[in-house]
Amino acid sequence: MRHTSFLACLFCLLAGHLNAQSYSGTGGIIADDGSINDFTIEISDLSPDTLSAAHGLVSVCFKITHSWVSDLDIRLISPTGENMMLASGLGADTDNYDNTCFTMTVPVHILDGTPPYNGAYRPFTSLGNANNGKSGNGTWILRILDTYAYADAGDLISWTLNFGTNAPVAEAFPGTKLPVIMLTTDNITIPNEPKIDGYIRVFNNESGNLNYPTDIPVFESHMAIEVRGSSSQMFPKKNFSFETQDADGNDLETELLGLPGEEDWILYAPYTDKSFLRDAIAYELGNDMGQYAPGTRLCEVFINGDYHGVYWLEEKIKRDNNRVDIKKLNPADTLGDALTGGYLLKVDRDDGEGSYFFSNHAGTFENMAPLIVYEDPEGQDLHPKQKDYISNYFHQFESALYGNDFKDPSTGYRAYVDVNSAIDYFIICELGHNVDAYRLSTFFYKDRNSVDSLFHFGPLWDFNLAFGNVDYCESQWVEGWTYINSGGCSNTPRWWERFLEDPYYQDRLKCRYDSLRQTVLSTEAILHYVDSTGLLLQESADRNYDRWPILSRYVWPNFFIGDTYEQELDYLKQWLVGRLDWMDANIPGECTPVSSIHDINQEVLVLSPNPAKSSFRIRILSNDLQHFDLRINNVNGVLVKAQKAVANGQEIDIVALPAGVYIVSVSNLVGGQYQEKLVISE
Template identity: 40%
Template sequence: MYLKKLVLGFLVFTLSLTLVNSLQAGDLAFESSNLPIVVIDTHGKAIPDDYRIVADMGIIYNGPGQRNYLHQPFNHFQGKIAIELRGSSSQMFPKKQYALETQTETGENLNVSLLGLPKENDWILNGPYSDKTLIRNVLIYQLSREIGQYASRTRFCELILNGDYRGVYILMEKIKRDKNRVNISKLNPNEIAGDDLTGGYIIKIDKTAGEEVDGWQSIFPPYPGALPRIYYQYHYPKPDEIVSQQKAYIQKWIFNFEKKLFANTFMDPDSGYYPLIDLKSFIDFFILNEISKNVDGYRLSSFMYKDRDSKDPKMHMGPIWDFNLGFGNANYYHGYQTSGWQVFINYDSQFRDWNDPFMVPFWWEKMMSDSVFVKQIIQRYSELRQSTLSLDHVWGLIDSYVDTLSEAQQRNFERWPVLNQYVWPNYYIGQTWQDEINWMKNWIKERLQWMDSQLFDQVPPQPPNRVTVVDVDHSSVS
């Protein structure tokens, strides 16, 4: 039966504003879970997209290996939050994504540890919908952390919103400057000269919908003749906090980086791009996007960060973000195929036919034409395939998530009956959750085998076609 309202006495507030959780199930009893239970009450207000509303949140969590019961008091967190919708294309789904900020009673930021994660105040509640395995982001983020590149820490939970069971969610860290997240220097508005001005910055390449956006456009085309340009966005400092001198500095820095890569001397060890980047982070970013064949890779949800020159003058690639369309979960741009290099999606025939404006920056192709860069990719990939990226290890992680979710996934898919149904942009449609898991495991196996066949045989990644100067429809290929 369909899980519906979990009302009757939901979140009754006493005069002391203490949150009380007294819930009963509707069509199906939901009394307890092996996952933490997150309960949010917006007091009848709809959660908007472009600003946050104040709500109350409580979490029932008795620790690892313990069951959590709805009749228990909120024993892990109980307090105020500011919450809003998040995401771009995912907002079309009935299962929404949320960004929230833990606050004091007076509306100030409140750093707290949620579900064992380091203290902070900005959090994401990610609700997998088109990803019917429920685990794509969790898997790739863990792999990233295991190879030494920070990615958001995650915790599975079940969400109740205004008395309605909303299914399996993933509490995750928002990408943010913080000693436990992107650990770079704080940049204050009055730091506009000298070493202070040089960092830290977080820049992203992404769609411009969903929140306040500011940035600048590259002057360099993604490929010769392309009309769209890469749009770099300020992520930290925030668009409403970064000052003109800081904007000018980071724009000039990126321009210099692009100019060096655009030049014929880009491989020069002294005057080229090598001194400007943290090579390992770029290589790992490439490997993570390629093992998953992330259809948005390099061109959307792509972050870069730079610290102060006195601490680290180089640009780092990452953290990775938003891989729900990875691991074969896209029926366009050949994202479902286990062959082909995602880094060269600018050359994909369908990509160009659709005139997709979100392109891979030209500098990825330039770096992929550098034999030194590619040699280090091959070396790094070979090392990781013997450890973190061995099939046994990757499948072992997946199996551990399956054990954790085996109970809650049943409630999730009763609430959201999407199994055996097409949800944009699924390629494979499994009849059961286990079908979805098994298909992804096999896809990963075949993807790694294909990458092995290329990189172990010293076949340098190359685009399928070279694009010449083209007309407006971007259709001329040589």
């Protein structure tokens, strides 16, 4: 129905719009069951009907009664499919949008409003997207999704569209150095769960030219997609989990942006981390240290034609030959060696599926046991015998760790834990002073006994609240240990506290840390990564913060609030330097050579991947061996391969060697020698 309301007239007069036309729609209940609520206005007499700067959409106004308005995702969809986010994830636990208008003619962004929102605000997406030279006649949709189902109900009371002269227009996308990913879901708002169908297109001009969403895609496929994350779901810029699929909905394993082939992927949305870099720093360092960490690629994302800013495409943590490379555990594997692996577990919250068990020992909260989640396979995919096996094996590990003989290499924790992985995991968690470390998203895994009977810690995950980006649990400071501080804020296993009571662990930690500080953890190397990636991101960051104008605004739980992207990078670098200085002065243990043959697989020698199949790359994280002789012996001491003058970083062919466990030794002319265990898988 077309009419001119008092609010619409007043708004148009204040904004200076002539030839104003207003259309109103009816309201209704905003369902609280996770379903999408569409409210429509049919327009057939807009004149002129072509939307442009001369005459186009200038505002959309509505009134909503709803408790806890941060649950609401509110969008306007034009007759030609332009999808414009007006508001999402705002207002926390407060109520209502009272006579709220969205327009591009005011300086105040909806981020700066306070519920009950009353007056005129700028939306997240420019209304100029609608004024694109296409017809404005047809069905306009106000789409509202209550993202937190079965909690708070509400109603749309009324809504109005206003058209006039001097209308805004969207700026053309200028192209980007980063790859572009376009997601389409027929304008359906992506829910938390279940996954919905969609389509993905990837644009990546590897010739060095800029990328545009109008280019020919280098990859495209069907997909199933959903919102992911825990606390991050409160933010308007969402994280997503998606699966690439064929036209029939079957999993489609594919390489994306050079990452190894898989079908399960993450699109991580840096929002509270205004540098965009904190997750990537942790994963980059983890991989450089020889441990698997998720591969990442920067990109810019469009969703249903709406620009959503800078994202990271990331590998989802799962068992896979190119990710956590352990044996696949099938439901029928209930006997013998097959029962013993592989299992991927994590310390985390209840997943809501009952897919977990409890530790037999309290964490830092008295009388509260940490919760261990079956990650891959998930609990519902495990046979009861498999659950019994891995939970009992875990309890044996903790009994050995907390027992009187825990330092004994044969009967203590070292009989169950790969110390190398525990130390590397500790170093990165502590470097980041990660408030979530050890208590959330703390992954560890176990392969079959015939391959490796030890628990390995990792992969690293979820560092967006690390590196000084948090204002609680003492984690904003460069001083202090995370394994102590975070325990005061949430229930945390006491594993690392106990490890550090063992002088052997302390000394290995000291040697490993000192060695890494000369290589991948050098201050120069880390700052170079921040500077070079920040430079690559500069133009993309500007676009991102036009879309999400949160610079100079507090976003939970920021400790530092920069006015510019450069200030955010400078703070991150200053924090990293301070943290490294503090750790240099406070890392426990002593590092002294005990023989000419260094038992140094936890210090210097890195074989990657390990386990390997047809080849592996050998790296020496030390300056004393840049060329060396190589020897590979089987577990019986028989020499099976020898090679002279191997270069640091060289790939070694092992196609001729059968599956099994081997010892790799490297030595230089002056007698320096290093050893590492290599597992060759089938």
